[in-house]
Amino acid sequence: MMEGSMLDAARIIGYLKEKSILITGSTGFLGKILVEKILRVQPQVHKMYLLVRAVDAPSAEQRVQQEVIGSELFGLLRDKYGEGFDSFIQDKIVPLAGDITGEDLGLEASTLDQLANDMDVIINIAATTNFYQRYDVSLDVNVMGVKHLCHFARQCANLKMLMHVSTAFVSGDSAEVIPEKPITPGESLREGLRLDIDAELRLAGDVKNAASGGGGDDAAHKTAERKAMKELGLQRARHFGWSNTYVFTKAMGEMVLEQHRGDMPVVIMRPSIITSVRADPLPGWMQGTRTIDTLIIGYAKQNISCFLADLRMVMDVVPGDMVVNAMLAAAAARSGEKGALAIYQATSSLCNPVTYAVLYRAGGRHFAEHPRVRDNGEVIPNREMRLFSTIPRFRLYMILTYKLPLEILHAANLLLCGLFSKLYNDSNRKYKFVMHLVDVYGPFAFFKGCFDDSNLESLRSTMVRKSPEDEMFSFDPKIIDWDDYFYRIHIPGVLKYVCK
Known part of the structure; x- marks a missing residue:
């Protein structure tokens, strides 16, 4: 970035004007926020090409209509354009039936050539984020997908930037400050192992x-x-020192990007745990369940009475709209720098850390003031959730409270010729499910690392805040009052949009 060049809303909005942008993962949480934001702040964007998995053009069109444009998130735009909304969308959005797991992104050669001539910016958000996904599927999407996109990007004559959304957790769970540095191809988190x-x-x-x-x-x-x-993914991740298949394959995706980027300007954005929209266009809007929301939903539905959490631990969270603002600012700042690689960690643990205790208190306050009601109108009493600050304690509690009674039930079932088979099988399945959750989410619940965000901080320091418009691109976690955000925005959002 040119020294001394300041960033403001006008420069970011100006950057997007007349641009052709290819976006993967537009049907996901972050993808939707990005598409909506660009359309709202810069109606003169040339085109946004949304690559979605679909068998043909009509079904790609249908997916984009239903899953992206049809979302509640687009309410502000709908109100703004009224009758003209559909034609505005049709003019700006081009759904593409393809797949990043395929060579040439699953597109026809003619389409590919036309796109390559037209493209200014590529933003890769497509990922499979399931911690315990099948290994083959994760490798296809999170690793090979990046390779295929790089291959396409290198054919684009006028490309200004390739932006790749990764995750802050690619660097493993060291207890130190985790720097914004690239992952070297072949490196493993375990000493003496090489990752091929x-x-x-x-x-x-x-x-x-x-x-x-x-x-x-x-x-x-x-x-x-x-x-x-599924088991192979978890086993390989842990063999090399990562906690689950998702973060492991995302780390490999960054390695592939490093190997195949050539001299393209590349930005890697690494958000931590992404939470609901804080400010615009729709505070509290949310899609899919994040790790920390399992607690809120489990409590609301009364199907979790105990959980794994150390209330003193810092959970690194960042609202979705702030991640998108950081992406747009980084794109405007770093565009067109040949050969440059910039890594930004969109995180909060260093500059405005928040502990699980804040979420827990906000939840308690929310449910006390808005009691849940059964179908018959009866108020559900609020019970304290039992929290365990270590995995061994949690396991012991589960064995005494659930596993022993299960074994007794199992013995009774054998004596009584299978009278309790259904009850036993149901309870056993639930027990196994909870223990599996602990195995997969445990490393996250006790994550001790803290993410450095110096690169993002220096990008923030170039941001001018003169007009209310400039606030629209804020990505500074220091301005967040977490207590207020969880109580007033995030928890109601999760209950409204996720816990339907």
């Missing part, structure tokens, strides 16, 4: 073939294959 991506792809293929019995198509083979692929 091609070998991982081969391994996933071999295990998949073995598990499916050489491609058996019946339900039993499919189930065996799914289980084997």
